[in-house]
Amino acid sequence: MTQNADTSQYTKGAFGSNLAAHFHLKESEQVSTAWPVNNLFAITRLQSDAGLPDRTTPVPREAALLISVSILPVPLRTYELWIDGKAVDVGKAIGAPYIPSFHTQFFDLQSDPCCWTGTGFDYVHYHVPRAGLDEIAKDHGIKPVGSYRFAQGEHDIVLAQLTQYVLPLIGSRDWTNSLALDQFSLIFGAHVLKTYAGVPPLGVTKRGGLAPWQGRRATEMVRENLDGGVRLSDLARECGLSVSHFTRAFRKSFGVSPYRWLLERRIDYAKALLLTSDLPIANIALQSGFSDQSTFTRAFGRIVGDSPSRWKRSVSSRA
Incomplete structure (x- = not known):
């Protein structure tokens, strides 16, 4: 198990x-x-x-x-x-x-x-x-x-x-x-x-996005925990909100869920390592917060639309 x-x-x-x-x-x-x-x-x-x-x-x-x-x-x-x-x-x-x-x-x-x-x-x-x-x-x-x-x-x-x-x-x-x-x-x-339970749909809400200070603090915490160690409950508590309220407000402010935002920051960091180091893909995956190379490659493909190695060759050839 x-x-x-x-x-x-x-x-x-x-x-x-x-x-x-x-x-x-x-x-x-x-x-x-x-x-x-x-x-x-x-x-x-x-x-x-x-x-x-x-x-x-x-x-x-x-x-x-x-x-x-x-x-x-x-x-x-x-x-x-x-x-x-x-x-x-x-x-x-x-x-x-x-x-x-x-x-x-x-x-x-x-x-x-x-x-x-x-x-x-x-x-x-x-x-x-x-x-x-x-x-x-x-x-x-x-x-x-x-x-x-x-x-x-x-x-x-x-x-x-x-x-x-x-x-x-x-x-x-x-x-x-x-x-x-x-x-x-x-x-x-x-x-x-x-x-x-017959509860009416829960998606409709009149609440807005995060306050500027909440957005700064939440994204700061996510950046400090690219390995995924931060939890929704941690972010919500730091912003003084319930978990579900925080999740909706974050999406309204940033256009994506907290997890998607975390993935995008991991990929940004991985891109920087790809362009500025000669580290193997497996090492870059671990340093970017992914558990292994295959998980990293799948996430990179979903967000960037290409594999890490092909993306690196493409960007390097245009430099």
Whole structure:
């Protein structure tokens, strides 16, 4: 299991190795971020070629949701589900003999969910603290949500797309405790509130951008932490704002999200190193805050539209 040291204090909850143990598995992949400070938003991928030898063991009740997206179809002839000790007819709920790939199952971790599957599976599980959702709602003037809609095998196209996006990043050092995962968790949380709690869309706001001093301080902190060590909560606290308010105000002021702004500054620094040094690309990647050369090359291509080496040759030939 991959877990950043900053989140190692969180040892309880249905995520990572804890969740794997409930599924009788020894291995898992995880990325996680504090959400809010005393809770953990975590994404765990669990895979098995053989299915489960027995039903999952009881998951301790907690004030959190577990939202599961199956990467592979799940045949219902070898799948059983219990909620609060009562069997659930999943086939009746979805009207099909299997749960299609990238469909969603939504559980309240206070309702003792338990399952068994006799065939191989590949699931991405989102551990979503209610406290984090309540914080997002509060920032939009909405009271904490009391109950969420129970869903089985739902075709939630937004969660399917988010899962496809995050799938190759689970277990990545670049994502655990990062601005990117912070931003992802806010998008995810807003969608959950809208789709499963009936909260009105949260995107509309009359608030403006950051004050000049807030913009200077935020960008200063990001520049000082090109390795991604700064968190959205750190930036928001420094500006005296909630995380979601800060994120919207930053985008209004700079036209991009905080994470995108960080990536652009990393690429600017990498460009300077490419033009003024003979360092190997791998070294430039590390000095620019990326975990490895391939991650750097992909980010460089997305932002610049070319590979680092071709960009360097092109600029040098015009000098």
